[in-house]
Amino acid sequence: EVQLVESGGGLVQPGGSLRLSCAASGFTFSSYEMNWVRQAPGKGLEWVSYISSSGSTIYYADSVKGRFTISRDNAKNSLYLQMNSLRAEDTAVYYCARERGVDTAMDYWGQGTLVTVSS
Amino acid sequence: QSALTQPASVSGSPGQSITISCTGTSSDVGGYNYVSWYQQHPGKAPKLMIYEVSNRPSGVSNRFSGSKSGNTASLTISGLQAEDEADYYCSSYTSSSTLFGGGTKLTVL
Numbered sequence: 001e002v003q004l005v006e007s008g009g010g011l012v013q014p015g016g017s018l019r020l021s022c023a024a025s026g027f028t029f030s031s032y033e034m035n036w037v038r039q040a041p042g043k044g045l046e047w048v049s050y051i052s053s054s055g056s057t058i059y060y061a062d063s064v065k066g067r068f069t070i071s072r073d074n075a076k077n078s079l080y081l082q083m084n085s086l087r088a089e090d091t092a093v094y095y096c097a098r099e100r101g102v103d104t105a106m107d108y109w110g111q112g113t114l115v116t117v118s119s
Numbered sequence: 120q121s122a123l124t125q126p127a128s129v130s131g132s133p134g135q136s137i138t139i140s141c142t143g144t145s146s147d148v149g150g151y152n153y154v155s156w157y158q159q160h161p162g163k164a165p166k167l168m169i170y171e172v173s174n175r176p177s178g179v180s181n182r183f184s185g186s187k188s189g190n191t192a193s194l195t196i197s198g199l200q201a202e203d204e205a206d207y208y209c210s211s212y213t214s215s216s217t218l219f220g221g222g223t224k225l226t227v228l
């Protein structure tokens with residue numbers, strides 16, 4: 001059974017940092033591209049970042065470029081999101097999601113981890 | 120990276136059919152056959168319902184169907200059921216990102 005389990009969320013002050021993790025199991029993690037998607041309270045889905053299966057190709061949304069860093073450790077079946085210079089508008093539930101293939105459709109999602117940026 | 124355009128809400132009675140539209144540009148929806156649709160119930164993670172415009176993942180009811188014409192994609196749900204009440208999001212591949220629509224709240228009357 002495919003499972004994605006996020007962790008690392010919490011309350012952080014504006015300007016602070018947080019590192020999210022996503023533990024994958026039930027599939028060959030190193031063969032799949034992965035994404036982080038977030039959802040602010042009461043709002044819609046927003047794509048945040050993408051990483052290829054090898055980690056060699058990475059993309060970011062303009063809203064987080066220069067502040068967030070996506071990475072993965074295929075030996076540990078884990079995906080990460082390092083978030084720096086956090087702002088109030090980064091408050092959201094952060095989901096990790098697996099891409100099914102070339103079409104970018106995300107076929108498995110974690111349960112999400114809540115990040116709250118507030119003083 | 121502008122969001123795709125969806126209606127904020129749609130509604131229908133049990134047994135009826137509804138269609139949700141998703142409008143983009145020639146750089147996203149119109150440029151690739153890589154449109155996906157997600158269903159999200161309150162407090163839950165999104166669930167993939169349609170990929171590559173019109174394909175259903177295993178386990179998704181055939182009451183859900185997708186199509187595309189030009190820069191607009193559509194999700195049709197036939198034979199509406201109470202459990203279909205949820206938020207629906209479209210998404211599209213672009214050359215360096217994934218775009219989501221703003222979401223549509225489906226109410227089953």
